[in-house]
Amino acid sequence: MVYMRQYLSRKSRTIRIIFGILLLVILMYLLSTYNKETNYTFDSPIAARLSHRERPKLVSGLGNFEPKQIDEVEGPGEGGKPYHLRQDQQNDADQSESEYGMNVACSDEISLDRTILDTRLSECKHWDYPENLPSTSVIIVFHNEGWSVLLRTVHSVINRSPPNILKEVLLVDDFSDKENLKGRLEGYIEQFNGKVRLIRNSQREGLIRTRSRGAKEAKGEVIVFLDAHCEVNTNWLPPLLAPIYRDRTVMTVPVIDGIDHKTFEYRPVYGEDRHFRGIFEWGMLYKENEVPQRELSTRKHNSEPYKSPTHAGGLFAINREYFLELGAYDPGLLVWGGENFELSFKIWQCGGSIEWVPCSRVGHVYRSFMPYNFGKLAQKKKGPLITINYKRVIETWFDDKYKEYFYTREPMARFLDMGDITDQLALKSRLKCKNFQWFMENVAYDVLDKYPELPPNIHFGEMRSVAVSKCLDTLGHAPPSLMAIQHCHGFGNNQLIRLNAKGQLGVGERCIEADAQGIKLAFCRMGTVDGPWLYDENTHTMLHRVHKKCIALHPQTSHLSLMPCDINNAYQQWIFKEIRPK
Ligand code: LR7
Ligand code: MN
Known part of the structure; x- marks a missing residue:
């Protein structure tokens, strides 16, 4: 009897052990299939996989570098x-801002x-x-x-x-x-x-x-x-x-x-x-x-x-x-x-x-201004260096139609010396590169919605007052701001005014508009290239077609505003003078 009981209990133990092993095998199998799924092969279109495992827990492992825990550290910044400096450090702050375009004293x-x-x-x-x-x-x-x-x-x-x-x-x-x-x-x-x-x-x-x-x-x-x-x-x-x-x-x-x-x-x-x-x-x-x-x-x-x-x-x-x-x-x-x-x-x-x-x-x-000059490299060049760079880029990569948009928007660039681009064009043909039209249609297809093709300029250059022989000028102010009249300097920039075939008056990327306060520099309406202006080549007046008034200069205050048109009034007469890079 005793033997029998021992035998039976031994048998049930064996059954339990076998059962246990079986369970373990099944568990391991399940685990291994789970692992297979997480051991992702990274051939997805993004070469990565979004998993919903809890993070942050990996320091590294896979390619990740998520922190173990986010430290709460006390201290400046x-x-x-x-971080705000003390009042007595303000001098250092100002000094470093003018030297670096940023508050390095604060950074220190x-x-x-x-x-x-x-x-x-x-x-x-x-x-x-x-x-x-x-x-x-x-x-x-x-x-x-x-x-x-x-x-x-x-x-x-x-x-x-x-x-x-x-x-x-x-x-x-x-x-x-x-x-x-x-x-x-x-x-x-x-x-x-x-x-x-x-x-x-x-x-x-x-x-x-x-x-x-x-x-x-x-x-x-x-x-x-x-x-x-x-x-x-x-x-x-x-x-x-x-x-x-x-x-x-x-x-x-x-x-x-x-x-x-x-x-x-x-x-x-x-x-x-x-x-x-x-x-x-x-x-x-x-x-x-x-x-x-x-x-x-x-x-x-x-x-x-x-x-x-x-x-x-x-x-x-x-x-x-x-x-x-x-x-x-x-x-x-x-x-x-x-x-x-x-x-x-x-x-x-x-x-x-x-x-x-x-x-x-x-x-x-983002700095408040550029703290360095362009050194000797810029002195060797005639004209604005950044525009020369742009010209090299568009002459290499744009198709003719698009080059024209650039020269319309930046008319003085046509006269700048961009140097030799033979090597760039050779590279382009050696690599069998596609044209710009392809790029515009397949990649940059949102550009023309925001910045439509530009109608040609009817005039560009300085816009001079016949009465005082001074020029329309933005004074470098940001829009919205009043336009002013200044000594003509011949460098273009804030005095380079463009009138396009659809009646838009532009300076750089901005537009000239008029309201009750006067003639103003304004943001161009996104997605449009037209405007209200009509220039009369004979009388030299600039008519606002909606208000039916003309741009006039106040003889005493030099304030610019819209006035009832008077074609015989020199203070309403304007002449465009083309300029070239100096
Ligand atoms: O002559 C120089 N030599 C240099 O080594 C002039 C500058 N530099 C260094 C300079 O120290 C800095 O580390 O070049 C780096 C970039 O110069 P920044 O910081 O004066 O340029 P930025 O930030 O004003 O301008 C942006 O456009 C530049 C055009 O050439 C460069 O591509 C900058 O890298 C670029 N900055 C950015 O894209 C950061 C995001 C800003 C935006 C929009
Ligand atoms: Mn920068």
Whole structure:
């Protein structure tokens, strides 16, 4: 009996053990299938996958670099909050603002490792990125930047990038002459054990050529350019790299938040549900436009990247070899401006693409003014250097029809010497690049809605008063503001007035309109190119067709307003005088 009971209990134990093992096997099988699903192969169109696993919990793992926990740190500027200097520091603040275009004295008080607001869409925490993202060089070119501002850029990159992906931070000094930048920088970066590398130009090259040099010298598979006054946000790098990992001809652009130039407050650029992309007007000013539905509807999630015709210029990621295959930037572009368009048109027209990445956020300090001059490079050139750059770009990439829009909007550009673009045109045909019409129809299809084709100018130049021989002038004021009358200087700029075939009077990107207060500089109505003005070639009067009155100059006060037309009154007579670059 005793044996029997023992036998039975032994048997039931065996059954229990077998059952247990079976359960374990089933459990392991279930787990393994679950793993298979999460071990995603990253061949989706976005080379990443939105998972609903709880985050933040990964420090790294997959390609992520989400923080374990968000630290609440106390101190000046922590959390991206604005920092206000004491009254007795105001002199330093003013001095540094006039030297750098930003309050470097304020920046000096804020930790180089400060925390900032995570401005991403909440969805962004839940993306999984590939583990083997390409190694990356972050290239920062600088000319006379504030010490703490430059180094906070470096610290933020080191602190918020996955170390296994970040190959190096490459600092390229464009011939700065500030003592601290010349002397102390090598010593400072030693603490980064070789992760931060510094090279210097032996003469001033301007930011465009300096970036091309940085690209050549970089060691990473991907290069990311940043201005020297940025702070990168949480897990900024993997989302920028994933689309390039999928396709090496994609260039990616982070969403750019603002850092206040007075208080260093870190501010999200716009709210959760809105997306913008880079476009341009016909004078080649960079503009942003809400992303058209046609683009958004191709995506499944609101935080996915979307296509953009162009970008602001400073902050982007690109496969290094691809960038060099495209000839880097046109070496004929000087110092500043237009290079963002050159690269964008080149990429799109020659088979690549540009994507803006909502889950990658980087803050940038917008300065109050440009604190540096263009150096010797500008002195060698006749005419405004930025317009010369634009001319090179449009002469290379635009079709004839579109070139005409540029020359209508910027009439003096026709007479500027842009140098030789043979190499650029050769590159364009060697890479079998598409024409601009293709780009306008397939990529930048929202541009013409905002900036329609421009009717030709009937007149452009100075608009001179016959009575006093002085010129209509914006005085450089922002609209809405009264137009004034000034000594004619012959340089154009604020005195370069255009009258187009549809009755619009324009100065630069603005329009001239009239109300009860007088003749005013105003914002042109978006999407329109017509206006109320009718110029009489014989009487030299400028009629407002709606008010049925003419532009008149007050003989005593010089105030400009609409008056009942009097064709014999010299104070209502205007003559257009064409001007040429000096
Ligand atoms: O001669 C120079 N040499 C340089 O190395 C002049 C400048 N630089 C450095 C400078 O120190 C800085 O790090 O180049 C970088 C960019 O110069 P900024 O900050 O004066 O340019 P910006 O921010 O005023 O202008 C925008 O347009 C430029 C056009 O050429 C560049 O593309 C900038 O990178 C670009 N900045 C951005 O896109 C940031 C977002 C702003 C917007 C819109
Ligand atoms: Mn900048």
